[in-house]
Amino acid sequence: MMPLSRFAALADSYGGDIGRWPEIFRDEARALAAASAQARARLAEAARLDAALMAGSRRALETLLPPGAEDAAVARLRRGVAGRIAATSLATTAPWAGWLARLADRLPGLPRLAGLATAGGVAVMAGLLVGALTVAQPDGDALVSLMQPTPLAVFIE
Amino acid sequence: MEKCWPFGGLLPLPRRPAAPPARDYAGADDDALAVWAGSGDRRAFDALVLRHGAFALRVATRLTRDATVAEDLAQEAFVRAWKAIGRFDPQRARLTTWLYRIVANLCRDHQRRARPEALPDGFDPADPAAGAEERLVAGQQARAMAAALAELPDRQRTALALVYEEGLSGAEAAKALGVSAKAVERLLARGRQFLRTRLADAAGQGGPP
Numbered sequence: 001m002m003p004l005s006r007f008a009a010l011a012d013s014y015g016g017d018i019g020r021w022p023e024i025f026r027d028e029a030r031a032l033a034a035a036s037a038q039a040r041a042r043l044a045e046a047a048r049l050d051a052a053l054m055a056g057s058r059r060a061l062e063t064l065l066p067p068g069a070e071d072a073a074v075a076r077l078r079r080g081v082a083g084r085i086a087a088t089s090l091a092t093t094a095p096w097a098g099w100l101a102r103l104a105d106r107l108p109g110l111p112r113l114a115g116l117a118t119a120g121g122v123a124v125m126a127g128l129l130v131g132a133l134t135v136a137q138p139d140g141d142a143l144v145s146l147m148q149p150t151p152l153a154v155f156i157e
Numbered sequence: 158m159e160k161c162w163p164f165g166g167l168l169p170l171p172r173r174p175a176a177p178p179a180r181d182y183a184g185a186d187d188d189a190l191a192v193w194a195g196s197g198d199r200r201a202f203d204a205l206v207l208r209h210g211a212f213a214l215r216v217a218t219r220l221t222r223d224a225t226v227a228e229d230l231a232q233e234a235f236v237r238a239w240k241a242i243g244r245f246d247p248q249r250a251r252l253t254t255w256l257y258r259i260v261a262n263l264c265r266d267h268q269r270r271a272r273p274e275a276l277p278d279g280f281d282p283a284d285p286a287a288g289a290e291e292r293l294v295a296g297q298q299a300r301a302m303a304a305a306l307a308e309l310p311d312r313q314r315t316a317l318a319l320v321y322e323e324g325l326s327g328a329e330a331a332k333a334l335g336v337s338a339k340a341v342e343r344l345l346a347r348g349r350q351f352l353r354t355r356l357a358d359a360a361g362q363g364g365p366p
Contacts (some may be wrong), residue, residue, distance in 0.1 A: 013345040014320070014327065022327050022338065049353055050321070056302025057219065057322050065218045065227070073228060074210040080228075081206050081235040085199060088240070 001035070002028040008042050016047025187252040195243040202242065206235050209253065212323065213260050219318045220264035221271070222307065230267060234260045250332055257325070257333035261315050268311045297359070305355035313348035316341055 007029055014021045018029045033039045065073065180193060182204040190208075193201035213234055217227035237259055245255060306314060312334065319330040320341070327345075331338045 009346065010342075012349060013342040015349075020320070020326075046349075049349060049356070052298055052302050052356060053306075053317070053321055053349075053352060056299045056306060057318075059299040060222070060303040060306065061215065061219055061322075064222060064224045065214065069224075070211055070214065073214050073224070074207070077210045077214065077228060077231055077235070078203060078206050080232045081239070082199070082203060084232070084236045085202070085239050088236070 002032050004032070004036065004038055004042075007032050007036075007039050011042045011046040015050040016043045016045070017050065018043070188247040191242055191245050191247060191252050194239070195245065202235075202239055205238075205252070209256055210235070212253075213256065216257065216260050216318060216323060217264050219322065220261070220311070220315060221267055226267065226271075227264075230263045231260065234263050237263075251329070254325070254329050254332045257319060257323075257329075258335065261319070261333055262335075265311050265315065298356070301356055301359035302352065305352050308355075309348055309351060313344050313351070316344040317348045320345060 002025065006025075010021055010025055010029065018026055018033065021029060029039075033043060180198070180201070182190065182200055185193070185201070185204070187205065187208070190201045190205050194205065210231065213231040214224075214227055217230045217234075218224050221227050221230065234256070238256055245252065306317075309317070315334060316330055319325045319333055320327060325333065327338050327341050331341045334341065334344075336344075
């Protein structure tokens, strides 16, 4: 049977739930706990610390990352990772993109900015495209008027 | 198309290769997703991020005590994982253990560079379900424990977070930390001894028992 000293050492490391202990020790530990009041007392003491540890850790985590905020954080994480992976893939085909990706790797805060910059760039390009397609093509007179500054036309009249 | 192709005898119509069977990303296990991701399948990797992102965020948040920093580190961890996933061998380690190791190492590197921070404002919110006295005791104990956790050396705190809070076995935590199982056992024992002493000190100063 497992010596009580070894049992106590395992309880000090892995806590009061034998189910968390390394599998090779569990059967012997359960047998000792069934037979020894001292072993059961060590388990109970370890379990009290487990409970305090879990409560303190959970409280601290929820303060930093409330349960409701976790889903949104994971969504941001997915977008960020996908964006950086896409940039890395692009870097293999476009040298300028490779330079940007290396820059992003060196500047920790850049990935967040890169998302904004990309969105801004896309918006500007879309605006240029829409402008180019919607502005009417000038006819001949209009072209002349564009070449003729307005103040000069006033003097002629 | 074949009916309209006028060169059937001389030049056969090029045939499109058969489409691969659709992949069940949600139903696939980690190893299958890792293999697909290793061949360049970004959707498979995204499924891994979806599956393990919350864990990575929780571990990084616990270790850095800063949710913003934790998001950046988790993102960096997954990008590194993407770059290396072609070399991941499911025969040698579970994907989760491999990923935990990347997250833990990044957090440890960050902690080496960063100065220790005080507990955040607003820590210890009240639990409306408990009575006033229970709230007070539980709050004091949780505060003392959280303060003690913050003072733990990084490796001990990482080991405690992986084993107690994320449910890894000692062997898995050992792989994640890159140490032996015996070393993890020592880290856990030292960490728990430190916490026990701090709780006793808090109780002696009028805090909880």
